Amino acid sequence: MTIGVFIDGGHGTTGLEIADRLDGRDDIALIVLDDAHRKDDAARRAALNDADFVILCLPDDASRDAVGMISSAKTRVIDASSAHRVADGWTYGFAELEADQQAVIAAAPRVTNPGCYPTGFLALVRPLVRAGLIPTSWPLSVNALSGYSGGGKAMIAEFEGGESPTRARAYGLDLAHKHIAEMRRHAGIDHLPIFQPGVADTYRGMIVEVPLPLHALPGKPTLAQVEAVLTDAYKGSPLVRIASGDVKFVRIEDDAGTDRLTLRVCGNDATGQARLIATLDNLGKGAAGAAVQNLNIMAGFDATVGLTL
Ligand SMILES: NC(=O)C1=CN([C@@H]2O[C@H](COP(=O)(O)OP(=O)(O)OC[C@H]3O[C@@H](n4cnc5c(N)ncnc54)[C@H](OP(=O)(O)O)[C@@H]3O)[C@@H](O)[C@H]2O)C=CC1
Numbered sequence: 001m002t003i004g005v006f007i008d009g010g011h012g013t014t015g016l017e018i019a020d021r022l023d024g025r026d027d028i029a030l031i032v033l034d035d036a037h038r039k040d041d042a043a044r045r046a047a048l049n050d051a052d053f054v055i056l057c058l059p060d061d062a063s064r065d066a067v068g069m070i071s072s073a074k075t076r077v078i079d080a081s082s083a084h085r086v087a088d089g090w091t092y093g094f095a096e097l098e099a100d101q102q103a104v105i106a107a108a109p110r111v112t113n114p115g116c117y118p119t120g121f122l123a124l125v126r127p128l129v130r131a132g133l134i135p136t137s138w139p140l141s142v143n144a145l146s147g148y149s150g151g152g153k154a155m156i157a158e159f160e161g162g163e164s165p166t167r168a169r170a171y172g173l174d175l176a177h178k179h180i181a182e183m184r185r186h187a188g189i190d191h192l193p194i195f196q197p198g199v200a201d202t203y204r205g206m207i208v209e210v211p212l213p214l215h216a217l218p219g220k221p222t223l224a225q226v227e228a229v230l231t232d233a234y235k236g237s238p239l240v241r242i243a244s245g246d247v248k249f250v251r252i253e254d255d256a257g258t259d260r261l262t263l264r265v266c267g268n269d270a271t272g273q274a275r276l277i278a279t280l281d282n283l284g285k286g287a288a289g290a291a292v293q294n295l296n297i298m299a300g301f302d303a304t305v306g307l308t309l
């Protein structure tokens with residue numbers, strides 16, 4: 001079976017990464033608009049309605065507009081933007097997050113990719129909330145560092161345009177980042193997490209970290225108990241893995257260039273304090289890898305075709 005796929009925004013950072021992963025596949029026929037037509041609404045409308053699958057790699061407003069242009073009942077959509085992550089009628093495209101999520105994605109007409117930061121946060125936190133180790137009312141926080149390609153073409157130009165603006169900087173200082181609603185909704189928690197993102201002078205890769213005072217949690221779990229819950233939640237997953245054992249460092253480069261998501265439970269049992277740490281590539285499992293995984297699942301292919309494990 002060959003499916004027709006149109007990447008709207010295919011010349012952007014995420015779109016090019018997705019095209020790269022789909023390149024050479026004989027089960028996929030890419031519908032491509034040339035440079036003169038890629039922002040032409042008539043050409044886009046035709047491509048959006050011709051395709052079996054559309055992958056939106058656009059700014060949020062342009063994504064909403066693109067969805068509004070689709071009238072064909074056969075066209076199924078994967079949106080890489082943050083336009084529909086808490087919207088009604090959309091399926092959250094994080095196959096590993098819940099036991100039945102892959103089956104829900106397989107049948108869905110409209111799938112939204114998770115955000116890159118929420119991918120790390122939710123992978124660490126959701127199984128612990130589900131297991132009752134973290135109460136839904138717990139005030140969580142999340143610290144993270146992203147490569148600058150996370151900001152798309154504009155941020156790449158800023159960092160590569162000559163003198164780099166910085167080696168690393170904190171942002172989201174108003175605690176109103178667009179990912180926090182998504183984090184709360186899909187973790188199943190009551191409060192918005194305090195989200196402390198940063199961007200580093202490296203092209204790709206992410207560290208997403210959740211500090212957890214185990215001693216203050218109702219069940220006072222040990223590090224091993226926390227790790228056991230995560231291990232059980234992701235057993236058999238080809239992309240999400242739990243890394244055990246002592247390490248001196250966790251590096252932003254650890255999963256860069258792959259579509260993996262690695263989770264670690266670090267900390268100190270004597271003080272009852274944990275650091276839950278996820279590493280991933282913002283353009284891998286954080287964007288393009290997740291989009292291709294969702295496409296594979298929706299089209300009935302093996303979930304990891306074209307991905308780097
Ligand atoms: N970069 C990342 O790591 C991640 C990105 N995302 C999300 O993916 C989406 C794309 O991001 P990213 O690839 O980084 O962004 P880029 O800015 O790199 O690319 C966006 C692309 O969309 C094109 N575009 C903008 N408006 C329109 C329009 N009206 N019609 C057609 N094309 C249009 C742009 O054209 P032009 O080339 O002319 O500017 C550009 O090619 C965003 O919503 C982002 O939030 C999600 C997770 C991670």
Ligand SMILES: CC(=O)N[C@@H](CCC(=O)OP(=O)(O)O)C(=O)O
Pocket residue numbers: 080081082114115116117146147148149150151155178197198199
């Ligand atoms: C470094 C950087 O600026 N990152 C982007 C998030 C990239 C991303 O995940 O995009 P989505 O919002 O579509 O999920 C930001 O913080 O806005």
